[in-house]
Amino acid sequence: MVATNSQFTDIQNHWARPFIEGLRSRNIISGFPDGTFRPNQAMNRAEYAAILRKAFTMSVKRAYIPFSDVSSSFWGAPAIQQAYESGFISGFPDKTFQPNERITRIQVLVSLIGGLGITVNNTALLQSSLSEIYQDAGLIPPYATERAAIATGTGLVVNYPNLRLLRPSQSATRGEVVSFIYQALVYLGQAPKIQSDYLIIPPQFNSGNTDNNLQQIVKVSHTREFRGVWLTTVWNSDWPSKRGLSSQQQKDELIKILDLVQSLNLNAVVFQVRPEGDAIYPSQLEPWSIWLTGTPGKAPEPYYDPLQFAIEECHKRNLELHAWFNPYRAKTSTKSAASVRPHIAATNPECVYEWGNQLWMDPGLQIVQDRTFEVMMDVLRRYDVDGIHIDDYFYPYPIAGQSFPDNKTYADYKSKGGTLNLGDWRRENVNKMVKRLAEGIKAIKPHVKFGISPFGIYRPGQPPGSKGLDQYGELYADVKKWLQEGWLDYLSPQLYWRIDQAAQSYPMLLKWWVENNPKGKHIYTGNNLGLLDGKAWKIEEITQQVEISRNLKNQLSLGNIYFPMKGFLENRENICETFKASTYAQPALVPTMPEIDNTPPEIPAELKSENGQITWKPAATQDIRSWTLYYQEGSTWRLINVLPVSVTSLKAPAGTYALCAVDKKANESQGVVVTVK
Structure with missing residues (x-):
């Protein structure tokens, strides 16, 4: 039941198209024989398990206990077993799995956070902020509140058409499931960020503040080159x-x-x-x-x-x-040592010609x-x-x-x-x-x-x-x-x-x-x-x-x-x-290419200053390549250092600084302000 078209016929103007194409290009999802993907169709639990199996590398965390309603001959049985063993999904108290039951949006998010073992340090702050982010936060089941907060804080949530509505108990469509899974891959650093008007931007907290206040965030930049x-x-x-x-x-x-x-x-x-x-x-x-x-x-x-x-x-x-x-150059000199396999001059000598004292492939x-x-x-x-x-x-x-x-x-x-x-x-x-x-x-x-x-x-x-x-x-x-x-x-x-x-x-x-x-x-x-x-x-x-x-x-x-x-x-x-x-007296990042990616990463977390030492939390995702450190001079900010991602502390003279995270595409987050006294 696989549509191998390079483009599904029913997603051209769909809000989830970039997420769908992102997973299709990785051979994680497939469509239907008629060339459609049916992004608005609800997804059942067995279909969800099948996508999980292709999307993530799964390790066994617990022994599989067969479900009474999943026979060994059922098409989705291997995926269900693997998703269960890896902690992504569980069954029901009556020992059933209910493979044809529709999966809800909150169940998908809870599954992804649990299965991937994602945690954050500011969970309490995120939970207390859910009502400010979602108008329907009160509908989130109590068991799911913590993981809903983590999913929000790590950028997994995509809400269409209304950003303020999480719709936790609503059946998840195929397009919504794909968008959640794609965002999980982004968090893991395994997929490039996608620009979408329907992504929930994680709130910016500094959990290192004892008073739990929002930290000062500034927009800083420099001339790229x-x-x-x-x-x-x-x-x-x-x-x-x-x-x-x-x-x-x-x-x-x-x-x-x-x-x-x-x-x-x-x-x-x-x-x-x-x-x-x-x-x-x-x-x-x-x-x-x-x-x-x-x-x-x-x-x-x-x-x-x-x-x-x-x-x-x-x-x-x-x-x-x-x-x-x-x-196309095959050899800089015909007088050098003979080519060895699998060099093209050895495997396919008829494809290579002498050109002066060189060898050249035939384009x-x-x-x-x-x-x-x-x-x-x-x-x-x-x-x-x-x-x-x-x-x-x-x-x-x-x-x-x-x-x-x-x-x-x-x-x-x-x-x-x-x-x-x-x-x-x-x-x-x-x-x-x-x-x-x-x-x-x-x-x-x-x-x-x-x-x-x-x-x-x-x-x-x-x-x-x-x-x-x-x-x-x-x-x-x-x-x-x-x-x-x-x-x-x-x-x-x-x-x-x-x-x-x-x-x-x-x-x-x-x-x-x-x-x-x-x-x-x-x-x-x-x-x-x-x-x-x-x-x-x-x-x-x-x-x-x-x-x-x-x-x-x-x-x-x-x-x-x-x-x-x-x-x-x-x-x-x-x-x-x-x-x-x-x-080149001052450092500089390479120019960004918005047509490739222009989504900034999350700001550095837990930025603190004590005894002339600035410290912060290690990068939360593999997508972070470096940190940029700015120094405040009057009303302006000057880039003074680009630090490797492995660095999470430095000595600094007295002054006011702003630290930004930089991803692999050279997108730079906003700066988190810290003062060294």
Whole structure:
């Protein structure tokens, strides 16, 4: 009885649509053979147990006692047994389960709080406030009051159409059950927040106050900015410094790099994980990279996972990690060690061509398209990355007098009725890949950002006076179309020229990119540190480029990404001192993306000050990434620190502070005020 449609036919204008689609995309719910979901239909107890079984990981808490009205052959018997054993639901005194009985709204909420073992410290305050939140709070059964309060305080309650009516004894519809379960997944940090007018916003208390008063809450903010750096692994450019280092040496080098990134008040690392059809992480799809150990296919010794290590260390430092993939390069040199399985040059050599001294995959072949897509989706599924990022290597950069040898692939396309000319066909191959990636990312983890860093010039003459490589005509990358279609979340055009280079002027090109961005995607410009030499390229060139980017923030120029990291590691032209002193003197969070998620997290709990020490309660959900600390200066608040989520106390000089919680999408809560005397 499963409707496999990508969209149920009867939810288009339904209030619960985003919750329904959220659970459907996770294969937690199914519909009916006619393609409907029937969101207004009441749900019975057996159906509810079946959804619980798919939604949550259940552990046995008690032995199952068979119900007299649930035979072993009943379709829902396994789900009922598992839901009972895990403490989500119970039976009735007469030893029946009544599987076809409708379940009420309060029963669902009580079940979720009990089964998931959710508790809060301010339960008494929440219970005393229920009558202020719900007009019908008096109808909540006494046995359910405590768990109704906890459900309210943890954001599980969704009330449609009237926010003030809980309707505890009313039968829960399929749409309502789905919304409650989805919100439970949000609380657990297993699903992104959904913006809805029908969510009950948890009241904000400070249970640490002895007088039980509401704590002062303030709205604070700062100027957001994406401050990233590309961390290159190919050629051992940035990390590791050479092949064959021990695992500990690799870790030590990476920690040193990330400490430097953090000290510069940067907030994102774009980490190269697929340099040439290989992997800087354990993969069943591609071999270990030669740049780690010196031997393709060989894991680090002692064994560790460099990508997982990098993610954990970045997040400790409040740095986003975007996994950077080269989509089609198969090998940087034909003279290096032979490829090993499962490298595509070993498994499917017919899909890879020599191009100069490199090997390049054929973007027109389905097996190449599938391999590139699946590699990125594999990382997306397995790792807590903040972004998926691809660079400018689509069809390879041209070699004078040579043509890319995909004539057989193109002839096959034509023989099957294809009508596009060679250039349009190549662009369409890349377009399909970009669109597929965008859709795949949003289907699996909608909160993960998709970014592309193309060559900095779209086409010569666009804008007028610009000259250089025609990436539309030679790399077959129609970046303008990707912006028009909205297939990405951010674009990082590589503007690797000086301000005064007339034909490739930094401000001229940046202005063109922000003016050709109809869907309002973020622009994080790529900046070139590789030429900093104190002569043609001085430090003022970089700082002025940053200011040019900032001056276009109203057109969504919202940050910069620097290449290479080595520019910082070598401290060329004292760039580190300059950035710390002026360019990035203050910390900043990355910009939010409201189209992905704009729901702020709950405020920090139990904030106190005693003997110059500020303390607060650990994060209540796994969705919290960090804390921001503001200092009051007159009538304004200044961000002074971004703290990792593991920190729950700090020493502070006398003054007034506000602490906010920040989630994985960089949404920031309101600030809770505390005074240090």
